[in-house]
Amino acid sequence: MMELKMPLARRGFLTTALGGAVCAALPARAATEATATPPNVISQPPRQWGAAAGPAYFPDPDVIALDPSFSNLTYFAAPIRRIYDKGDWTEGPAWSSEGRYLVFSDVVQSKALRYIWETGEVTEFRPDSYAANGNCFDFQGRLITCEDFFRRLVRFEHDGSVTVLADKFKGKGLNSPNDVVPHPDGSIWFTDPGYGTNISEGHADEPGGPTNPDGKIRWKIGRELIGEIGGVRRQQDHVFRLAPDGTLKAVLMEKDVTCPNGLAFSPDYKKLYIASTPAGPGQKKGGDQAIHVFDVQGDSLTNGRVFADMRFHGAQMNPDGFRADVFGNLWCGVTGPLGLCGVFVFSPQGVLLGRIRLPQGCSNLTFAGPKRDHIVMCAGSALYMLQVGVQGAASS
Numbered sequence: 001m002m003e004l005k006m007p008l009a010r011r012g013f014l015t016t017a018l019g020g021a022v023c024a025a026l027p028a029r030a031a032t033e034a035t036a037t038p039p040n041v042i043s044q045p046p047r048q049w050g051a052a053a054g055p056a057y058f059p060d061p062d063v064i065a066l067d068p069s070f071s072n073l074t075y076f077a078a079p080i081r082r083i084y085d086k087g088d089w090t091e092g093p094a095w096s097s098e099g100r101y102l103v104f105s106d107v108v109q110s111k112a113l114r115y116i117w118e119t120g121e122v123t124e125f126r127p128d129s130y131a132a133n134g135n136c137f138d139f140q141g142r143l144i145t146c147e148d149f150f151r152r153l154v155r156f157e158h159d160g161s162v163t164v165l166a167d168k169f170k171g172k173g174l175n176s177p178n179d180v181v182p183h184p185d186g187s188i189w190f191t192d193p194g195y196g197t198n199i200s201e202g203h204a205d206e207p208g209g210p211t212n213p214d215g216k217i218r219w220k221i222g223r224e225l226i227g228e229i230g231g232v233r234r235q236q237d238h239v240f241r242l243a244p245d246g247t248l249k250a251v252l253m254e255k256d257v258t259c260p261n262g263l264a265f266s267p268d269y270k271k272l273y274i275a276s277t278p279a280g281p282g283q284k285k286g287g288d289q290a291i292h293v294f295d296v297q298g299d300s301l302t303n304g305r306v307f308a309d310m311r312f313h314g315a316q317m318n319p320d321g322f323r324a325d326v327f328g329n330l331w332c333g334v335t336g337p338l339g340l341c342g343v344f345v346f347s348p349q350g351v352l353l354g355r356i357r358l359p360q361g362c363s364n365l366t367f368a369g370p371k372r373d374h375i376v377m378c379a380g381s382a383l384y385m386l387q388v389g390v391q392g393a394a395s396s
Contacts (some may be wrong), residue, residue, distance in 0.1 A: 062357035070354030080388035087261035090378035094135040134179035146177035148196025151231035172233025186244035194280035209233040210282030259287035262321035267393035275319040321364025335361025367392020
């Protein structure tokens with residue numbers, strides 16, 4: 001009886017014809033597919049965001065542990081999400097625990113914006129913020145804002161009125177208050193570099209000032225309330241403490257920290273971290289681009305030292321705004337080369353534990369959400385959010 005033979009399938013034919021060569025190749029191909037990595041910030045094609053993001057991958061490929069302890073600070077099933085992308089230069093995020101919303105600034109568009117927790121909607125908080133930069137809520141729940149255009153620090157009271165907290169030091173106008181943090185003793189601490197003494201983020205000096213030496217910049221145009229401007233000439237950089245009675249004290253001078261930018265207290269308020277950043281408008285020499293830390297002694301700072309030099313993989317990264325978590329780890333926004341920029345997380349001893357890779361440099365961040373376990377990161381035109389495994393220590 002003749003045996004009936006079924007036609008060989010194409011793969012079977014090739015296997016027979018090539019003496020098993022195809023079969024030998026299949027495991028290698030399968031192995032390659034099994035080790036494929038999800039798209040990330042530096043992959044080709046790069047990771048997509050928003051509606052084009054596709055499925056989330058866990059753990060997120062752009063949440064990178066450099067020390068095993070970093071896994072205790074993150075949540076493995078949380079992806080980085082872009083929650084806003086219509087800005088120019090986002091800054092100054094601050095969380096309102098009472099209102100369950102996040103206030104942040106678009107410095108270039110001169111808008112104060114609000115992210116509403118329940119809906120994810122972003123609305124205008126104030127249609128003209130006067131180039132506001134840093135924000136915080138004090139221990140009474142009042143919003144305190146750094147206004148670059150008016151070169152002043154203001155507080156929004158519960159009744160809706162506005163109080164000017166500081167616009168001059170020793171009779172001279174401030175530069176452009178940049179970042180601000182409250183202290184439990186009722187004082188307010190803020191940095192005053194010169195980044196708002198230009199056209200895009202505030203206004204230039206009067207003719208003859210460091211940012212308008214030849215007087216060609218028409219510094220008075222651009223806002224209806226121009227007569228209320230405080231500073232008109234760039235001064236030295238300072239870090240200030242505003243006492244509850246309104247006394248303004250310079251706790252650091254330019255010789256101590258040049259171009260002071262972001263600042264944050266440790267959870268016990270015994271240390272103050274300050275970022276030193278590149279030269280601002282009208283300034284020949286910038287900061288060392290390191291994070292400095294000082295001991296807090298009442299209304300003074302002592303024992304200044306470098307906490308982190310911000311050198312990473314051969315690149316000098318630039319620190320900006322940061323916040324501490326309840327364990328004293330410092331979550332720092334950094335700019336620098338693509339693939340390296342985003343957020344660095346340091347232990348209280350200055351050890352780099354991990355990082356969050358973003359497609360743009362991160363200017364500032366804060367802990368948000370009802371449990372304060374989400375980190376919101378301002379990065380260029382966008383806001384990104386990541387649920388983490390720890391809570392923020394600061395009030396906002």
